[in-house]
Amino acid sequence: MTFTKDMKMADLIHKNYLLLSIISRFGIPLGFGDKSVEEICNEYNVNTYFFLDIVNSYSNENYITDVQHNNFSIHSIVRYLRKTHKFYIDQIVPEINCLITNLYQNCFQQKDNVKLLLNFFDEYKNELLIHIKREEDVVYPYVLNIENAYETKKISKKLVAQMKNYSINEYLNEHSNIEEKLLDLKNLIIKYLPPTSDYKYRNKVLAKLFQLENDINDHSRIEEKVMAPKILEMEKFLFSHFSIDKQNSSDE
Amino acid sequence: MSKLTFIIANKSFIVRRGLVSTIEELPNFEVVKEVENEINLFKAIDKLTPDFVIINFEFYKSLNIINLNLLIEKRKTKIIKLVDRNTDNDFFKETDFYIDINESKSSIVGQIKDIATPFLESENISINNSILSNREKDVLRYIALGFTNKEVADKLFISIHTVVSHRKNITKKLDIHTVSGLTIYAVLNKIIDIKSS
Ligand SMILES: [Fe+2]
Ligand SMILES: [Fe+2]
Numbered sequence: 291m292t293f294t295k296d297m298k299m300a301d302l303i304h305k306n307y308l309l310l311s312i313i314s315r316f317g318i319p320l321g322f323g324d325k326s327v328e329e330i331c332n333e334y335n336v337n338t339y340f341f342l343d344i345v346n347s348y349s350n351e352n353y354i355t356d357v358q359h360n361n362f363s364i365h366s367i368v369r370y371l372r373k374t375h376k377f378y379i380d381q382i383v384p385e386i387n388c389l390i391t392n393l394y395q396n397c398f399q400q401k402d403n404v405k406l407l408l409n410f411f412d413e414y415k416n417e418l419l420i421h422i423k424r425e426e427d428v429v430y431p432y433v434l435n436i437e438n439a440y441e442t443k444k445i446s447k448k449l450v451a452q453m454k455n456y457s458i459n460e461y462l463n464e465h466s467n468i469e470e471k472l473l474d475l476k477n478l479i480i481k482y483l484p485p486t487s488d489y490k491y492r493n494k495v496l497a498k499l500f501q502l503e504n505d506i507n508d509h510s511r512i513e514e515k516v517m518a519p520k521i522l523e524m525e526k527f528l529f530s531h532f533s534i535d536k537q538n539s540s541d542e
Numbered sequence: 543m544s545k546l547t548f549i550i551a552n553k554s555f556i557v558r559r560g561l562v563s564t565i566e567e568l569p570n571f572e573v574v575k576e577v578e579n580e581i582n583l584f585k586a587i588d589k590l591t592p593d594f595v596i597i598n599f600e601f602y603k604s605l606n607i608i609n610l611n612l613l614i615e616k617r618k619t620k621i622i623k624l625v626d627r628n629t630d631n632d633f634f635k636e637t638d639f640y641i642d643i644n645e646s647k648s649s650i651v652g653q654i655k656d657i658a659t660p661f662l663e664s665e666n667i668s669i670n671n672s673i674l675s676n677r678e679k680d681v682l683r684y685i686a687l688g689f690t691n692k693e694v695a696d697k698l699f700i701s702i703h704t705v706v707s708h709r710k711n712i713t714k715k716l717d718i719h720t721v722s723g724l725t726i727y728a729v730l731n732k733i734i735d736i737k738s739s
Contacts, residue, residue: 406726413722474723477716482730 292353293346295328295338302327306349308501311381315373316341337362343516344370348508355516364437367517368430374509375422378502383415386498393491400486407478414471421468425513429461433521440524445532453534458521462514469510472503546658547574549590551583551597552624557643561596564651570662571654580605584613591617593661596641598624622657627701640703649677653704656711674715679733681708685721686728 293302299322302309316336331338340362346353390411394404432452439445476499479492486492528534548565550573552558558576565571575586583605587595595614602623614621622639641653652675674682677698684694691709695702718724728734 403726403730406729410722410726470719471723474718474720477718478723478726478730481717482727484730 293327293342293349295331295342296326298322298324299327299330300324302345308504309345309348311377311505312345312348315370315377317373337366340366340370344512347511348504360516364433364517364520367512367520368434371509371512371517372426372430374505375426378418378505379422382498382502382505383418386411386495386502387415389491389495389498393486393488393495396488396491397486400484403483404486407475407483410471410475410478414475417471418468421466432456433458433517436521436524436528439528443531445528450532450534453525453528454536457525458518462518465510465514469503469506472499472506475499476503544662545570545572546594546662547572547590547592549573549575549577549583549586549592549595551577551595551601553578553598553601557598557624564647565654568651568655571658584609587613587617587619592619594620594622594658596622596624598643599629620657620661622654625701625703629701629703640707642701642704645700645704649704652677653707656707660714674712678708678712678715681705682712682724682728683733685709685712686725686734688721 291305293305299313299318303313316334318330318334318336322330325333327342328338330336331341339360343355343360343362347355387408390404390408394401394408397404435446435449435452436458439449476496479496479499483492529536548571550558550561550565552561555578558578562573562576565573574590574592577583577586583595583597586592602621610621613619620639622641624643625640626642626644639657641650641657643650645653680698681694684697689697691702691705695705698705712724713719716724716727718727725734
């Protein structure tokens with residue numbers, strides 16, 4: 291089913307409780323009463339169509355963005371992406387870490403092996419942090435500048451120089467697959483770690499890993515399929531409007 | 543269950559016969575045509591829509607690759623290249639299929655099976671799907687210890703292509719994609735000893 295602006299916000303949560311974490315990222319607290327999605331979004335200054343696009347695609351992989359209404363700003367997308375990063379770093383990653391530690395403390399025979407998983411998750415965490423840092427330090431500032439130039443029809447020398455060497459296309463090419471290690475960890479826990487005396491934490495770790503994977507997939511989708519195409523269009527416009535020559539790379 | 547079909551493209555009659563008899567020993571695999579030049583190869587692909595073309599590397603390089611790709615794309619035909627230890631590694635792409643011609647007969651049969659079997663339309667491909675062969679365990683051991691493809695190839699006296707195709711199979715069988723994941727698998731299954739790593 292597709293969520294619409296006239297539905298009650300509370301019903302969204304009833305349909306898919308995983309949306310809870312998404313809704314918090316928008317800064318919307320619980321206690322909606324019977325207010326509709328649109329009413330709540332207006333109350334908290336959230337673009338309703340952007341909100342619907344996010345919750346719909348989160349709940350349904352095959353959901354196709356309503357092109358008529360996808361005029362939300364890069365600004366709002368980046369704000370949401372940043373909040374999501376924060377959710378990973380502050381919440382779900384420490385939670386998983388803590389659960390694996392609990393698993394470690396609660397099992398007897400497999401201690402050494404669980405320790406390996408703990409290290410593995412640590413490696414993954416570092417990879418994720420590097421990925422996030424690159425986006426927050428380089429990519430997001432760049433896309434915000436592009437949007438700004440596009441809106442104001444004014445471009446700084448610095449941005450022109452940057453555009454000659456960098457394009458959002460490069461981001462798409464380099465955007466690394468950060469799910470691989472997560473998939474591996476899931477399989478190690480499901481298939482290859484021999485039975486452990488504890489099953490509660492083992493199950494909880496898995497459930498969280500599935501949630502994180504789901505969330506990251508959705509997050510990457512927004513980066514690649516929503517943010518990047520908009521920027522690509524704006525770049526194209528800026529190139530012709532300011533007649534910027536794309537510098538040929540050094541192999542010319 | 544439908545059969546997988548092969549075209550053998552090679553200038554040498556002896557090599558062709560060798561491949562045909564090797565492949566036809568396998569159930570569900572069938573050679574539908576042997577060809578020795580480009581025109582006949584393109585005609586045969588067009589007419590017979592084979593699942594695979596097995597072609598030696600030199601021959602492949604001499605083809606009009608653009609036309610070939612046009613032909614095979616629509617038909618979902620896969621190209622398997624025959625290589626040997628002297629084949630130039632510059633041409634080598636991880637996504638392609640290779641068979642190392644200098645290997646023993648059983649190894650060549652294994653390589654063909656490993657490449658082709660996943661494309662068989664069957665209810666269950668193999669029950670022992672996730673069990674690694676001894677050779678794969680050897681490769682996994684070195685990967686887990688942090689050796690590069692080239693180093694593994696040198697240690698096991700096999701070509702780098704063979705190492706890569708083993709790696710692909712290991713990853714497919716275990717559904718583990720990263721080196722650190724493979725390392726943990728190797729420890730859990732006592733393929734390497736944690737103290738030695
Ligand atoms: Fe991100
Ligand atoms: Fe990302």
